[in-house]
Amino acid sequence: MGTVTRRTFLKTSTRLAAVLGLGSSMIPQIAEAVEQLYSGNAPLIWLEGQGCTGCSVSLLNTDFPSIAQVLTQRVSLKFHSTVSAATGEVAVKTIHECVAKGGHFLAIEGSIPVGMPEACVIAEKPFTQVVLESARTAQAVIAVGTCASFGGIPAAENNPTQATSVSAFLASQGVKVPVINLPGCPCHPDWLIGTIVHVLKFGIPALDEKSRPKAFYGKLIHDQCPRFADYEREKFAKSFSDDGCMFHLGCMGTQTHADCTMRMWNCGTNSCLHSGSICIGCAWEGFTAKQSFPIYRKLELQTTDHTS
Amino acid sequence: MATSVKISPVTRIEGHLAIELKVESNQVMQAFSIGEMFRGLEVLLKGRDPLDAHQIVQRICGVCPVSHGTASIYAQDQAYHVTIPTNGRLLRNLILAANFIQSHILHFYHLTALDYVDVTAITGYQGSDPELQSVREWVQNEFKAGVVAPAAPFLPRYEGKYLDNAELNIQAIKHYLEALEMRKLAHQMCAIFAGKMPHPASLIPGGVTQKPTAQKIAAYAGMLQRLQMFIDHVYLPDVVEVAKAFKDYFKIGKGYDNFLSYGVFPESGNNEGHVLPAGTIVNGKPGAFDAAAITEDVKYSRFASVSGAHPSQGDTVADPHKANAYSWIKAPRYQKQPMEVGPLARMLVAYHQGHGECKTLIDGALQQIGVTPAELNSVMGRHAARAIECKIIADHCGHWLDQLAPDQATYNEFDIPASGSGIGLTEAPRGALGHWITLDNHKIESYQCIVPTTWNCSPRDDRGIESPVEKALEGTPIANEENPIEAARVVRSFDPCIACAVH
Numbered sequence: 001m002g003t004v005t006r007r008t009f010l011k012t013s014t015r016l017a018a019v020l021g022l023g024s025s026m027i028p029q030i031a032e033a034v035e036q037l038y039s040g041n042a043p044l045i046w047l048e049g050q051g052c053t054g055c056s057v058s059l060l061n062t063d064f065p066s067i068a069q070v071l072t073q074r075v076s077l078k079f080h081s082t083v084s085a086a087t088g089e090v091a092v093k094t095i096h097e098c099v100a101k102g103g104h105f106l107a108i109e110g111s112i113p114v115g116m117p118e119a120c121v122i123a124e125k126p127f128t129q130v131v132l133e134s135a136r137t138a139q140a141v142i143a144v145g146t147c148a149s150f151g152g153i154p155a156a157e158n159n160p161t162q163a164t165s166v167s168a169f170l171a172s173q174g175v176k177v178p179v180i181n182l183p184g185c186p187c188h189p190d191w192l193i194g195t196i197v198h199v200l201k202f203g204i205p206a207l208d209e210k211s212r213p214k215a216f217y218g219k220l221i222h223d224q225c226p227r228f229a230d231y232e233r234e235k236f237a238k239s240f241s242d243d244g245c246m247f248h249l250g251c252m253g254t255q256t257h258a259d260c261t262m263r264m265w266n267c268g269t270n271s272c273l274h275s276g277s278i279c280i281g282c283a284w285e286g287f288t289a290k291q292s293f294p295i296y297r298k299l300e301l302q303t304t305d306h307t308s
Numbered sequence: 309m310a311t312s313v314k315i316s317p318v319t320r321i322e323g324h325l326a327i328e329l330k331v332e333s334n335q336v337m338q339a340f341s342i343g344e345m346f347r348g349l350e351v352l353l354k355g356r357d358p359l360d361a362h363q364i365v366q367r368i369c370g371v372c373p374v375s376h377g378t379a380s381i382y383a384q385d386q387a388y389h390v391t392i393p394t395n396g397r398l399l400r401n402l403i404l405a406a407n408f409i410q411s412h413i414l415h416f417y418h419l420t421a422l423d424y425v426d427v428t429a430i431t432g433y434q435g436s437d438p439e440l441q442s443v444r445e446w447v448q449n450e451f452k453a454g455v456v457a458p459a460a461p462f463l464p465r466y467e468g469k470y471l472d473n474a475e476l477n478i479q480a481i482k483h484y485l486e487a488l489e490m491r492k493l494a495h496q497m498c499a500i501f502a503g504k505m506p507h508p509a510s511l512i513p514g515g516v517t518q519k520p521t522a523q524k525i526a527a528y529a530g531m532l533q534r535l536q537m538f539i540d541h542v543y544l545p546d547v548v549e550v551a552k553a554f555k556d557y558f559k560i561g562k563g564y565d566n567f568l569s570y571g572v573f574p575e576s577g578n579n580e581g582h583v584l585p586a587g588t589i590v591n592g593k594p595g596a597f598d599a600a601a602i603t604e605d606v607k608y609s610r611f612a613s614v615s616g617a618h619p620s621q622g623d624t625v626a627d628p629h630k631a632n633a634y635s636w637i638k639a640p641r642y643q644k645q646p647m648e649v650g651p652l653a654r655m656l657v658a659y660h661q662g663h664g665e666c667k668t669l670i671d672g673a674l675q676q677i678g679v680t681p682a683e684l685n686s687v688m689g690r691h692a693a694r695a696i697e698c699k700i701i702a703d704h705c706g707h708w709l710d711q712l713a714p715d716q717a718t719y720n721e722f723d724i725p726a727s728g729s730g731i732g733l734t735e736a737p738r739g740a741l742g743h744w745i746t747l748d749n750h751k752i753e754s755y756q757c758i759v760p761t762t763w764n765c766s767p768r769d770d771r772g773i774e775s776p777v778e779k780a781l782e783g784t785p786i787a788n789e790e791n792p793i794e795a796a797r798v799v800r801s802f803d804p805c806i807a808c809a810v811h
Contacts, residue, residue, distance in 0.1 A: 048324075
């Protein structure tokens, strides 16, 4: 195994056990999973639909293992539009060969424009068709981010392209392949890498009724909020510069399941709530879905003030 | 007789782009830039709460969300008549700057370098660097094991003339890996004040929600220092090396002599007195920028909406089957002219206005490489301008950090009026970015965006005039039509972002 030794895997695995929220008894099995990941046994194809590449950029921000390790120490990222050297016909052939062989993991970023297939095309083929072909032979499909998981912003009210989620699209086409949803705008890199490792070694992780891994989405943001005590004391912020619970400003921590405030973003640097922002509910299935449910509730506060 | 050559999909850019070329006698005669994705964010913003705007539009792009968030809060500041505190302006600059640095490093090393650097050089590596040894063994094992697409995502690739200096190739591979950590560090630096990246949390009309504590200022300063070391001692020298090795690319990829910058990094007010100035160059002549001279054509774009309107009067109505339309990108024009935007445009506009740092750095680089100022309008000129700009921006961050007042306000309260309008003009790493918002009955009546890659990679306009990238591709030599690497290099020099361009 060259310079990547068993010892390296064990070290990696101890830390991954923490990322995954698993006990230390699982470390040897995680080590095997990481080894498998590194040895090319689990080809990963990453396709982007109606997305913004934010989830891909977020993956590049992985703290541990570093993205250099992920890319160069034998993870088999066979195709990724933003990273791959392969261009044009060379790229199309690479995807085709991997899909024909089958047994790959398919990561999909972005939603799928079922009502307007022309609204997303890769090499003259509608994305709807590309997804169908590459999902049929896949071991599992990972819907990366809120657009792929729930439709997200492209599927917001008015939805001009009839954008939809990966699971809804595959179900409508009768494709039976496990789909794991990793919502979040973007998806946190730990959620993605943790999920891939889990799928490899332990199979599909325990999922909730929305197909999200419970390890990452088991708790409400509200219950892990740095301002939870303010809520309990009914100390509420009325302005974006106030201290206090931001529920009245529109905070969606009470509806959103994720572990951002504990896991933090960008290698433990910060989080939305820690930066004085509300939780906008980016991992929530109703994120931006209805016009009547705005992200901030300032206008409501303002109107109330004006009429009182 | 011309043959048709397609690059579809163009990878190592953001999003869904195809390029169609008409090639005759190994030379591109005509080029067509085809944006292949559409979400309709402008459409779904209509009727929403105005404060939804900056959160939704920053998700136009995961590579430059800060620029979209910034353009939107500038437009909203104006519509709500709110003046932000000095801390707010400084924090917005620091957040935006960190993402420029991230984006420029990403572009050169991870999106561009594989077009020039020969990654297969790693198989001959004899040195003792454990990281490089590990990469070498991985590549060797992949080929030995006979897996599908060995050494993906670094291979396969277009065949062509790559860098043939083994030492430089190995050094570039090492720097590719180092740059992965550096761009991540730039995002960490950004998140100190942004909350998270991509998609910052703390940007808000009226200012920024994150308060600048002494600890946060120190953390930013520490990361900045490491990034400045990398930019000065790795990024800039690498660009010079690649530029020297591929000097012919100062003669390839020349666009129009039209450049546009809205100006970025304000030193006063909400968005005034920019470090990188606003301005234009039309047919080689510098001039002042006039926001009223912008229009968008849609004759060859898949939209049924009105053509030739100013963005404040524009609309977005999808028509996927429109006859003769070949792209989801609209065609913005300035005084009816196609304009190139981006680091080269910003640097040339600043250079012509006598910007001190810009002049010194550009003249120095030109001398070092041995090319003339006129040759900046080229593939390599774009890469050089991007690297120089990265240094200028990083060097300014220290000044903004020094001015932050930890105990002072970062945000001023505002009310949202029932009606009004605002314009948010700024720059994204890829070029000039404008957002136009109109409110009615406390809701968004209209929201239009003109995005850098909309300028650079549009289809032809109503008069049939090519976009900057289509123009730059004309005349490009194509040695092998099966492997049109030269054209791919021209396209990537613009750093296209299609999710942005189509939105």
